[in-house]
Amino acid sequence: MDHDLSEVDQEIYSCLNLNSPQSFFLFAGAGTGKTRSLVTVLKTFQDEKAQQLRYTGQKVGIITFTNAASDEIKRRLGFDSTFFVSTIHSFSWELIKSYQNDIKEWVRINTKKEIEELEEKERRGRPGSKASRDRKRKISSKSQRLSNIDNIISFNYSPTGINSGYGALNHAEVIKMTSDFLINKPLLQKIMIKRFPILLIDESQDTKESLIDAFFEVENKYNSEFSLGLFGDTMQRIYMDGKPNLGEGLPDRWAKPQKKINYRCPKRVIKLTNKIRGDQPQKAPEKADEGTIRLFIIDSDKDINKSDIESRVRSKMGEESKDKLWESSNNVKVLTLEHHMAASRSGFINFFAPLYNMSSDSTPLLDGTMRGIPFLTNQLIPLVNFLRNEDDFSATRLMKRFSPLLEPDRLEQSESAIKQIEKAKEAINEFYSLWEESSDPKLIDILLTIYELNLLAIPEVLKPIVQRTSEDLEVEEEGKLRDSVIEAWDSALESSLSEAVKYAEYISDESNFDTHQGIKGLEFPRVLVILDDEESRGFLFNYEKLLGAKEPSTTDKRNEKNGKETTIDRTKRLFYVTCSRAEESLAVVAYTQNVEKVKNHAISQDWFSENEIIILDS
Numbered sequence: 036m037d038h039d040l041s042e043v044d045q046e047i048y049s050c051l052n053l054n055s056p057q058s059f060f061l062f063a064g065a066g067t068g069k070t071r072s073l074v075t076v077l078k079t080f081q082d083e084k085a086q087q088l089r090y091t092g093q094k095v096g097i098i099t100f101t102n103a104a105s106d107e108i109k110r111r112l113g114f115d116s117t118f119f120v121s122t123i124h125s126f127s128w129e130l131i132k133s134y135q136n137d138i139k140e141w142v143r144i145n146t147k148k149e150i151e152e153l154e155e156k157e158r159r160g161r162p163g164s165k166a167s168r169d170r171k172r173k174i175s176s177k178s179q180r181l182s183n184i185d186n187i188i189s190f191n192y193s194p195t196g197i198n199s200g201y202g203a204l205n206h207a208e209v210i211k212m213t214s215d216f217l218i219n220k221p222l223l224q225k226i227m228i229k230r231f232p233i234l235l236i237d238e239s240q241d242t243k244e245s246l247i248d249a250f251f252e253v254e255n256k257y258n259s260e261f262s263l264g265l266f267g268d269t270m271q272r273i274y275m276d277g278k279p280n281l282g283e284g285l286p287d288r289w290a291k292p293q294k295k296i297n298y299r300c301p302k303r304v305i306k307l308t309n310k311i312r313g314d315q316p317q318k319a320p321e322k323a324d325e326g327t328i329r330l331f332i333i334d335s336d337k338d339i340n341k342s343d344i345e346s347r348v349r350s351k352m353g354e355e356s357k358d359k360l361w362e363s364s365n366n367v368k369v370l371t372l373e374h375h376m377a378a379s380r381s382g383f384i385n386f387f388a389p390l391y392n393m394s395s396d397s398t399p400l401l402d403g404t405m406r407g408i409p410f411l412t413n414q415l416i417p418l419v420n421f422l423r424n425e426d427d428f429s430a431t432r433l434m435k436r437f438s439p440l441l442e443p444d445r446l447e448q449s450e451s452a453i454k455q456i457e458k459a460k461e462a463i464n465e466f467y468s469l470w471e472e473s474s475d476p477k478l479i480d481i482l483l484t485i486y487e488l489n490l491l492a493i494p495e496v497l498k499p500i501v502q503r504t505s506e507d508l509e510v511e512e513e514g515k516l517r518d519s520v521i522e523a524w525d526s527a528l529e530s531s532l533s534e535a536v537k538y539a540e541y542i543s544d545e546s547n548f549d550t551h552q553g554i555k556g557l558e559f560p561r562v563l564v565i566l567d568d569e570e571s572r573g574f575l576f577n578y579e580k581l582l583g584a585k586e587p588s589t590t591d592k593r594n595e596k597n598g599k600e601t602t603i604d605r606t607k608r609l610f611y612v613t614c615s616r617a618e619e620s621l622a623v624v625a626y627t628q629n630v631e632k633v634k635n636h637a638i639s640q641d642w643f644s645e646n647e648i649i650i651l652d653s
């Protein structure tokens with residue numbers, strides 16, 4: 036099959052020669068078709084060379100940044116098992132999982148080291164402080180893991196975080212272990228290149244530095260048998276653990292194909308993104324549209340209603356771009372800096388914030404695998420929806436699948452199955468009467484009712500809450516026995532069901548909100564980027580500094596002087612990623628304490644012209 040390879044694709048394809056492989060580095064700006072090249076070249080490989088790999092039981096390894104990106108590539112390659120497409124965590128685990136003894140020793144040494152470091156901090160820290168108490172708890176749980184290590188039969192890892200117990204490895208451990216093993220175990224290096232003679236990494240600017248270094252080391256040693264292909268863009272590095280300046284000092288034997296045309300964005304957006312990045316200017320295809328960009332500036336010191344402002348922005352954008360679709364929120368992708376901001380704008384912050392703050396690893400909450408969440412998203416929310424829509428058939432099917440009242444054993448034991456079914460119906464009616472009292476009941480009231488009626492099985496993590504007696508409540512009021520997970524759920528369950536529904540939409544990508552970091556590789560016709568330092572809690576990014584409203588700090592100045600990365604550099608890259616998602620038109624909304632400075636800066640940087648800037652009053 037002829038896949039009509041472009042010159043660049045041809046250059047990449049010739050690197051994937053199994054008899055004489057060559058490594059390559061394809062780093063180019065947003066929208067230049069890097070991912071498209073990856074898929075096109077792999078499809079050609081599938082037609083022409085995959086058979087050769089199948090004979091030897093080898094595979095092409097393809098590492099993507101997200102599960103969604105993996106799924107998309109798998110789909111486009113027709114789920115062909117010659118291609119092992121996965122995220123870096125799953126790929127790493129695949130490499131090391133059979134080395135159980137080595138894993139055990141690594142965990143033993145690493146846990147000892149972590150305990151020693153914590154103890155050292157404890158010696159230097161202030162006794163009795165919150166940090167010290169947290170440290171002590173960590174030392175105790177790590178010591179427990181250490182003392183149990185010889186009883187662990189097998190270590191396991193789940194990319195969705197649903198494994199638990201002493202043998203469960205977390206994401207960071209798997210990555211760290213893989214880079215250590217790859218550097219120190221020549222046998223693993225050999226096994227990797229035999230299993231995966233070709234390894235391609237998309238978005239490699241954000242792949243953990245230690246792993247990239249390990250892959251480079253393997254490539255250096257085995258370059259006549261192994262092809263390492265890196266796709267990415269240094270300007271789109273948005274996580275702190277990616278390798279800065281990736282690609283500098285690569286050996287001459289690496290191919291370095293170039294891409295300069297941005298096929299995604301309209302001309303005006305390309306002009307803006309070229310100005311933001313300052314290097315490697317991109318061109319638009321001749322027939323590209325002009326497109327519309329606008330900068331809306333809002334004084335954040337005034338008493339403002341942000342959702343009102345943002346709906347005014349959409350309606351103004353509709354006029355300016357002559358595109359009515361801006362007026363309906365479903366047709367606009369709103370990009371906020373943090374999930375926290377998205378939650379507050381989409382109206383599910385009361386449910387989200389306590390669970391988000393509970394742990395430093397937010398992945399399970401964001402992919403819906405956190406304990407307790409699947410119960411809400413797979414059972415409670417669909418059941419209420421079915422009842423609302425009077426869809427008895429689906430409600431009954433869900434009850435049959437999940438309700439203890441309709442368990443087969445119970446139906447057999449009960450004198451009459453019909454009676455038991457009647458009982459379930461009554462329970463459902465009673466449950467649904469909650470909505471007569473309030474149009475949007477609190478989650479805790481819903482759960483208590485479910486528990487009382489035995490309508491659905493309450494998940495373990497929520498049981499301590501619904502099983503509380505009045506005595507337990509008294510103990511808790513005295514402030515004793517707090518547990519961070521229960522405390523977080525206690526607070527989240529005080530919110531209403533509609534908040535949980537909005538959260539469920541957000542994590543299943545049905546919401547029109549996303550974060551600046553979460554949209555790597557994606558594209559949308561109408562993009563609304565929100566720059567708002569007030570609501571962003573991190574110190575890594577600062578839009579006020581990028582937009583000239585705030586002076587760089589002494590640290591920023593020192594870093595700049597020493598050639599180190601500054602907050603402004605990081606924020607600029609994030610700004611570049613967000614703006615370059617727009618396929619038709621782009622609205623940037625800046626909340627600032629200094630409207631005039633932001634306006635002047637945007638003009639002096641040649642990002643926006645005066646007539647593209649709109650100052651919105653409160």
Ligand SMILES: Nc1ncnc2c1ncn2[C@@H]1O[C@H](COP(=O)(O)OP(=O)(O)OP(=O)(O)O)[C@@H](O)[C@H]1O
Pocket residue numbers: 063064065066067068069070071072268271297298299555556557558615
């Ligand atoms: N040669 C081409 N002809 C027409 N359209 C193209 C071509 N290359 C890419 N595109 C389109 O341009 C858009 C951007 O492509 P792609 O996502 O592959 O770019 P990318 O370089 O991976 O972008 P980013 O770095 O922003 O993630 C997609 O809609 C893609 O279909």
